[in-house]
Every structure is written in structure tokens, then in C-alpha cells.
Amino acid sequence: MTVLAEKAGAGNLPAEVTKFIGRRRELAEAKQVLARTRLLTLTGVGGVGKTRLAVRLATDLRRSFADGVWLVELSALHEPELLPRTVADALQLPGQTAGAPLDRLSDHLADKRLLLLLDTCEHLVDGCALLSEVLLRAAPGLRILTTSREPLDVMGEHNLMIQPLPVSGGPGEDDAVALFADRAEAMAPGFALSGDNRDTVTRLCRRLDGIPLAIELAAVRLRTMSVEQLEARIDDRFRLLGTSRAGRDRHRTLRAAIEWSHELCTPDEQALWARLSVFPGDFDLTAAEGVCGGDEVAADGLFEVLGRLVEKSIVLCERDGRRYRMLDTIREYGAERLAELGEGPALRRLHRDHYLDLAVQARNAALGADQLGWLIRLRDENANLRVALEYSLSSPDEEATGLRLTIVLQHYWMCLGLFAEARRWHERALGIASASPRDRAVVGYGAAMVAVQQGEPDYARPLFAAALEAGDDELRAHALHGQALIALFEGHLDEARAHLEEARAAFDEIGYNDPLALLTGPHLSTVLLLQGLEDEALAVAQETVRGGEETGECWNHSFALYARGAAHWWLGEHDKAVQDLLACLRIKESLGDQLGITLALDLLTPASVVGGENERAAMLLGATDTMWRTLGASGQYGPHYMQRRATSERAVLRRLPRRPFEDAKRRGAGLSVAEAIALARGEAASDAAPGAADAPAADPLTVRERQVAALVAEGLSNREIAERLIIAKRTVDSHVEHILAKLGFNSRTQIATWNERRDRAAGPRA
Known part of the structure; x- marks a missing residue:
């Protein structure tokens, strides 16, 4: 293979935590195979080390793939239809993409030189085989490495059987x-x-x-x-x-x-081992206590029993001690024991109830300062939420609870842009014959909102119409909002405005009870702006921004900042516009909302032109072109939006000769999302890495969060911070989650480094 090092190191491979031993022959053979073929499957019995070998192989080959090496862990996935979306998530592609996930994935990979590692395929062999065939046909520069207990049986597949480690007993070390x-x-x-x-x-x-x-x-x-x-x-x-x-x-x-x-385990350890098998992937202590406590394992003593299983390597501890998991082979054995004990159905129900309760708590916090932390927590539990939904929607006696869980999760899917996921579960729920008319209408509304974002208004129209006729004032207001979006995206501004004003009037009476209701404000501001009513647009956006500042809610607040920034821009108040757009961008980045990021970057492009940064503007055009292609959605935002993008491009072309413009645009098209954000902020692309941003230039933390960050930097644990500040440890846990999310970090060390830079930049204190 030709070594292309422009993006060497891109990807998501985990760091090795124990020493890698042996396998020199297998590594050499696998490298030779991947040099001449495009699909290699490592097969072998459970526990033989296929995953560890595959990760080491992929790590060794990183410099051979300009677009990186990417691991897709499949052990917790049991729905073949979600396989393309799971791969897209691993590749950090937005969940808001329009069209079939496999088609969007194929389009994204078409011009990439990339190694994809699909780990643990044996329970999804048919799905992995189809996925591999489609992607390899679509992407000439793609290589796929899989691990499985059986081959995929795909044309062109090379199978390498991984044998156990040799034990010769000779003079050399085995x-x-x-x-x-x-x-x-x-x-x-x-x-x-x-x-x-x-x-x-x-x-x-x-x-x-x-x-x-x-x-x-x-x-x-x-x-x-x-x-x-x-x-x-x-x-x-x-x-x-x-x-x-x-x-x-x-x-x-x-x-x-x-x-x-x-x-060799004690009875309580054996019982917990069996019960923990109900989790498809990783889990936290609270979940283990809520689902697995009782009888042999008292909930208040479960942490001690869990600790003993960790010591015995039955359970693995991950993410700074906050998450746990079992290897597939160990979990399968536990599931057999659980079935023998006859506890399977009860445990699955307890598992579902725990995650339903978690989703309800997140929904109740959806309009306050804890919104971001709860969204991140639900994202961490996505595999468990899937299992809970699958259990409920496929069990006749549990369908009503499945409907409730689907409805409760609507805001989570929308806020994080998990449109393909949301669409699948909503359509499953719509198939429940026993659903009440109101539940069916609420689920239909959720499916319709997703379809609008995916560019399928014809699918959405009858569902919105049914919601309007359901006899529920709040649901009617939501349906009017949905109809307004269709009108906006189709360029019918008067119709969109009428629907939005009627919806807002209804919500003013009923109350704004979820983030989607609040979103009528930014959408109305956008329509007014497109109608040339800049002052009215600014007033509506300003009102919505104030609401977010009062409650601490962040998802809708980011859209309100975007709308206010756009109004400032049209009024010629460019500095205010850039300030709002950068604030919007910070929140969108913490949410991983690539649609919102792309919208903000689009509006920051003309700001670069006004500031005389023409090359940067051209690069941003290239970056957002790539991002819109990935999303597959720019056209669905209507003729007015497309006209605005075209105007930005013409403005740059008037200031840059064609060749420098095309060169800058091409370089921008190759930027990652993080690099594009750094460019918009005026930072070097290398500053886009987590922890590298200049803290004082864009400090998104509250006063209390800065206090917590400073104590983290001193090396204090969350419990010690709680004692120092005289607050609950759970509150500190939430603050630390917010800090990590807002700063884009994943470790306390990064917080400490950020705090040190911030203090150094602030200078000596009096």
C-alpha cells in the first residue's frame, strides 16, 4: 500500500491497556493479505483473541490510510437494520442524514481511503455480508477487516483462521x-x-x-x-x-x-454475573444496582460484589471507573445461567423499567440547565435503550410501555439528530394495533417531524393531518409547527408564518412543555428574516434567547442564538452576529449536532468575507459543501437557503481569483468537522484537537463550573469537591459531565490542562 500520511492517526481505535504478546506471524500474514485484497475476516473460537489482534493490526496500518482506521463494535447491536447507522455513528457521521443510511454511507466512503474494522460479526453475518458487498463496490479505496466466529461468505473475502497461542515447551519462550x-x-x-x-x-x-x-x-x-x-x-x-x-x-x-x-465465585457473585448478562454492552453502577439488586445480591451491597467480579476479570471496568462491561463469551455464559435460573423475563422487564425511568427523568429535565448532561447520559445508554425498546415493542403484553418509551425519547432523538434511529422506532410503534388514537397520533407526529428533516414531506403530511384531528390542543400546536417546516423548506413563507404564529399562540396558552415547542421561536424568526422583516425577526429571536438564558436549556437556545445572529447580520451588526454564531457553534459542538454546526458555519462564511479573510471564506465554503453532502440535506432547506449560500460563494469569488478560490475551497473540503470549526474561530487547524483550544477566548463555563474545574485541576475527586463546596456529590457529577461536554473533552486531565492555560492567560491575580 502507498503510505499517505496527511491524516495519519485519524480514527477511533482504543488505546491498549495491557501488553500485546505474540502473533507476529498472523500480523505479517494479515498485512500481506490486506495489501492485495479488500476484505479480510479473522475467524476463530470465542476467546482466541480475534478482536485484540484486529485492533493491533489496524493500529499498525494507520499510516497506510489517509482517512483513518475506524472500529465498529457490534456486540451490543442486535438489529441488522441498524447496522449502517451504527457504522455511520462510529465514523462520526451525523444522524441527521437524509435518505437510506446505507446509501448515505456509500456516498460518504466513495472517495475515501479508509480501513473499517467490523468487530464481532457472527450474530449479524448476513447483514455484515450485505453491508461489506455494498460498501466495497461503492468505495474503491476502502478496506474492510472483520472478526467473526464464521466467515461472511462474500465474494472476494479472504479468511484467516486465528489459532490459539502455541505451547511447544521448547527452549524459547512460548x-x-x-x-x-x-x-x-x-x-x-x-x-x-x-x-x-x-x-x-x-x-x-x-x-x-x-x-x-x-x-x-x-x-x-x-x-x-x-x-x-x-x-x-x-x-x-x-x-x-x-x-x-x-x-x-x-x-x-x-x-x-x-x-x-x-x-470459584461466591453465590452472590454467581447471581450478579448471570443478571449482568441482561446488559447488551456497557452499563453504569446505578443501572446495575437498579436492575440486578435483590435476593442473593442486595442493592446496597452490590458495589462490593461487582468489585469482586472486576478483581476476578469477569467484569471489565472502563472510562475512569464509571462504566462496566463483560466480554461476549463471559456474557453469553451468564445469559445461560440466567435462563437456567428462570430470571430472564423478570430481568428484561427490570432492565426496561430502569431505562424507561431514566428516559422520563431526562424528559423532565429537557427544559432546564441539566438538559445537556441528560442528553449525553442517554447517548451513553443508546444500546440499552435499543434493547428496552425491542423488548417492549416485540412483547404483546408490553406494547403500551413500548409506546410510552418511544414517545418519551422523541426529544432525545431530535436534539441529538438521531433521525434514522427515531424513524425506525416510530414506525415500529405505529404498527401496534392496540395503540390508543392519541398515542398513535403522538407517535405519528414524531415520525413526521423526522421525515421532514430527512427530506420526505409527502410521508409527513398525512401524519401531521392526523395529529391536527386528534382533539388535543398541544398536539395540534406541534402539528402546525411541523406543517410550517414543510412550507418553509418548500419556499412558501406566508404559509409557514401563519402556521408558526398559530402554533406559538397555542403554546403561549398551553405552555412550552418541550424543546420542540420552544423551537417555534427561532423558526418564526427565520421566516420573518426571509420576508425582509429584520427588526421583527430580531425581536422574536431576542425573546427566545432570553428564555434560554433564564432556564439554562441549551438545545433550543443554540437555535435562538443562530436566529439572532442571522438577524444581526442582516441588520449590518456584524460583530454581534459573529458573537452569537460562535456561541451557537460552541453548543452545537458539545451536542454533536452536525446539522446545526453546518448551518452556523454557512453564516460565518460571509463574516469572513467582510473581515477580509477571503481565503478562509473559500475554505469554509469547501468545508460546508462536504458537510452538506454528508448530511444530504442542503436542498431540503428550500430555495431561499440555497440562494443565500450561492450569494456567499459569489461574494468570495469577487474577491479571490478563480484558481486561488478553487484551491482554498478544495483544501476546505478535506477538513474534518473539528478543523472546520477551528477555522471559523480563527484558530489553527491543529487547535481543533480536544484540549487544545485557547480557553480564555471562548470560555463556555458558568461560575460554578469554573470552580469545579479548578478543583478538578487540584486533583480532588468528585466527593472531595462536594465536601469543599458543600454541595451534593451528584451535583458535582453533573457539573463535571457538563464541563467535559462543553469543552469537548473526555478526561479530567484535559480539564486540568485547560484550567492551567486559562489561569496562565488571565495573568497574575491581585
Whole structure:
């Protein structure tokens, strides 16, 4: 492969937290295969190390792919129809894209040189096969690497069977022995591989067939027994299998190792292991306590039991100790035990109820200062929300609750732009025959709002009409808002204004009870502006901005800032416009709202022209062209919007010769979203990385959040910060979540670095 390093390092591969051992031959062979073929599948038994090898392989190949290497984790996904959207999410493509997700994904990848790693495909083989075939045909520069217990059986696929680590017992160090020694030293600091114990360790690894997961589970036992005792216990375990080693397949070897780990657990640990299998992916402590507590595992003592499972490597701890998960093989074993206990249906219902309660809490906080933190929390729980919806909507006795969960999640999907996800669940809910007329109308309204954003007004019209006739004043106001959007996007400004004014009059009486109701303000301001009524547009936008400042709500507030910025711009108040648009951009960035980001960047383009930054304006045009293509949505915003974009381009062309203009636009088209945002702010593209922005130039934190950030920088834990400020720890947790989201960070270290820069830039204090 040709090495293209312009964007070397792009992607989302996780950092390795333990030493990678062995597999030199497999790595070399896989690299050779990927140099001459475009689809490589690593197959092998569970626990053999396919994922770890694939991630190391992808890491080694990063510099060969100008557009990066991207990991898509599929173990928590059980709906094949969501596979294209899941891949798009991993590639950080916006959820607001119009059209079929697979088509949009194909368009995005068409000109990319990229490696896609699809991990854990065996339960979605048909879907992964179809996806791979379509994407490889659409994107000549694409390579796909998959891990699966069986091949995809796709034309052109090369299958590389991953065998367990070799255990020869010769004079050189075997990889299996090296793995055991490395993990054992981490688990039992007093352990060291030596001439005295090498033969014992070798026999132990041979009895475990060299399967990495089995070896790692065994190494944990050195905390409580010697390696000699460990070998004897494993001998006993395999004697119980009733077959010779030659007659024992590797699947049974791994199962025996897992069963032994299970038998060495206490009854409360065994019960929790089984119950935790109800989570499809990762989960937090609150969820574990709410879903899995009871009987053998008291909720107030669950943290201690969970900690013991972490110590035994049954459960993995992630994200600074805030999230937990189990490996697929371990979770599958737990699910078998859960079925044997007969607790499966009850646990699935408890799981659903927990996430319904979480969604209700988020919905109740949707109009206040905690909105952003709750949206981020729901985004972290998306896999669990999917399982809760699937359980409810596919169980006849639970359909009513499924409808409720769908309705409660409407604001979450809309605020984060998860349109494809929302469309799927709304259409599932619309198929429930037992739904009440009002519930059907509310779900229909939600499906229609999504369809409008996806550029399908004809799908939306009858659903809005049904909502208007449902006999519910609030639903009628929402439906009028939806009809106004169709009129706006089709260029019928008088009709759009009439619908919006009627909807706002209704909400003034009923109350603005959700973010979508508030959005009538920015939309009305936009219509007035397009009608040439700049002063009226500014007044409406100003009123909506004040509302957001009073409540702390951020999603609608960002649209209000955009609308006010646009009005200021049309009134010639350019500095005020740029200030509002940059403030809007900060919020949109924290939400990951790529549609909102693109809208703001579009309006910042003429600001660059007025400021004499013509090259930057041309680059922003190129960047937003790419972003609109990714969204597939610019045309649906109507003729007035398209005319405004064309005017911006003509203004730049009047100031730049054609060749420099095209060159700058081409460079802008290659920018990432983060780089485009940095460009609009007047920063170097390299400053777009998390933690690199100049803090004082755009400090989005409240006074209290700055206090918390300073204490984080001192190294205090959340509990210590709560004691220092005399507030609840839960409040501190929320503040830290807000800080991370607003600054675009993912660690406390980045907060500390940001705070240090801010203090340094502010200068000495009196």
C-alpha cells in the first residue's frame, strides 16, 4: 500500500491497556493479505483473541490510510437494520442524514481511503455480508477487516483462521507462557516466571489449549493460590469433562475455564454475573444496582460484589471507573445461567423499567440547565435503550410501555439528530394495533417531524393531518409547527408564518412543555428574516434567547442564538452576529449536532468575507459543501437557503481569483468537522484537537463550573469537591459531565490542562 500520511492517526481505535504478546506471524500474514485484497475476516473460537489482534493490526496500518482506521463494535447491536447507522455513528457521521443510511454511507466512503474494522460479526453475518458487498463496490479505496466466529461468505473475502497461542515447551519462550506470565505479574505482584516454575506454567497453558481468554482467567487465580495448586485444580477440572485432551475441542476447553471461574465465585457473585448478562454492552453502577439488586445480591451491597467480579476479570471496568462491561463469551455464559435460573423475563422487564425511568427523568429535565448532561447520559445508554425498546415493542403484553418509551425519547432523538434511529422506532410503534388514537397520533407526529428533516414531506403530511384531528390542543400546536417546516423548506413563507404564529399562540396558552415547542421561536424568526422583516425577526429571536438564558436549556437556545445572529447580520451588526454564531457553534459542538454546526458555519462564511479573510471564506465554503453532502440535506432547506449560500460563494469569488478560490475551497473540503470549526474561530487547524483550544477566548463555563474545574485541576475527586463546596456529590457529577461536554473533552486531565492555560492567560491575580 502507498503510505499517505496527511491524516495519519485519524480514527477511533482504543488505546491498549495491557501488553500485546505474540502473533507476529498472523500480523505479517494479515498485512500481506490486506495489501492485495479488500476484505479480510479473522475467524476463530470465542476467546482466541480475534478482536485484540484486529485492533493491533489496524493500529499498525494507520499510516497506510489517509482517512483513518475506524472500529465498529457490534456486540451490543442486535438489529441488522441498524447496522449502517451504527457504522455511520462510529465514523462520526451525523444522524441527521437524509435518505437510506446505507446509501448515505456509500456516498460518504466513495472517495475515501479508509480501513473499517467490523468487530464481532457472527450474530449479524448476513447483514455484515450485505453491508461489506455494498460498501466495497461503492468505495474503491476502502478496506474492510472483520472478526467473526464464521466467515461472511462474500465474494472476494479472504479468511484467516486465528489459532490459539502455541505451547511447544521448547527452549524459547512460548507466546502462551509469556501471556500467562505477564498477566500473572499484574494480578499477583510477587509472581515471576523462573526456571523453577516454567515447566508448570507450560503444562498449565498446554492444558488450556493456549486460548488467551482461558489463560487470562487462570492467571487471576494466582491471587489466592500458587501456580502448582492452580495446575492441579485445572487437572481436576478437565478430568471431570470425561474425555481425553485429544478428544476435547477448544470450545469445551474455554467453557471449562469459564465454568471453573464460575464455580470459584461466591453465590452472590454467581447471581450478579448471570443478571449482568441482561446488559447488551456497557452499563453504569446505578443501572446495575437498579436492575440486578435483590435476593442473593442486595442493592446496597452490590458495589462490593461487582468489585469482586472486576478483581476476578469477569467484569471489565472502563472510562475512569464509571462504566462496566463483560466480554461476549463471559456474557453469553451468564445469559445461560440466567435462563437456567428462570430470571430472564423478570430481568428484561427490570432492565426496561430502569431505562424507561431514566428516559422520563431526562424528559423532565429537557427544559432546564441539566438538559445537556441528560442528553449525553442517554447517548451513553443508546444500546440499552435499543434493547428496552425491542423488548417492549416485540412483547404483546408490553406494547403500551413500548409506546410510552418511544414517545418519551422523541426529544432525545431530535436534539441529538438521531433521525434514522427515531424513524425506525416510530414506525415500529405505529404498527401496534392496540395503540390508543392519541398515542398513535403522538407517535405519528414524531415520525413526521423526522421525515421532514430527512427530506420526505409527502410521508409527513398525512401524519401531521392526523395529529391536527386528534382533539388535543398541544398536539395540534406541534402539528402546525411541523406543517410550517414543510412550507418553509418548500419556499412558501406566508404559509409557514401563519402556521408558526398559530402554533406559538397555542403554546403561549398551553405552555412550552418541550424543546420542540420552544423551537417555534427561532423558526418564526427565520421566516420573518426571509420576508425582509429584520427588526421583527430580531425581536422574536431576542425573546427566545432570553428564555434560554433564564432556564439554562441549551438545545433550543443554540437555535435562538443562530436566529439572532442571522438577524444581526442582516441588520449590518456584524460583530454581534459573529458573537452569537460562535456561541451557537460552541453548543452545537458539545451536542454533536452536525446539522446545526453546518448551518452556523454557512453564516460565518460571509463574516469572513467582510473581515477580509477571503481565503478562509473559500475554505469554509469547501468545508460546508462536504458537510452538506454528508448530511444530504442542503436542498431540503428550500430555495431561499440555497440562494443565500450561492450569494456567499459569489461574494468570495469577487474577491479571490478563480484558481486561488478553487484551491482554498478544495483544501476546505478535506477538513474534518473539528478543523472546520477551528477555522471559523480563527484558530489553527491543529487547535481543533480536544484540549487544545485557547480557553480564555471562548470560555463556555458558568461560575460554578469554573470552580469545579479548578478543583478538578487540584486533583480532588468528585466527593472531595462536594465536601469543599458543600454541595451534593451528584451535583458535582453533573457539573463535571457538563464541563467535559462543553469543552469537548473526555478526561479530567484535559480539564486540568485547560484550567492551567486559562489561569496562565488571565495573568497574575491581585
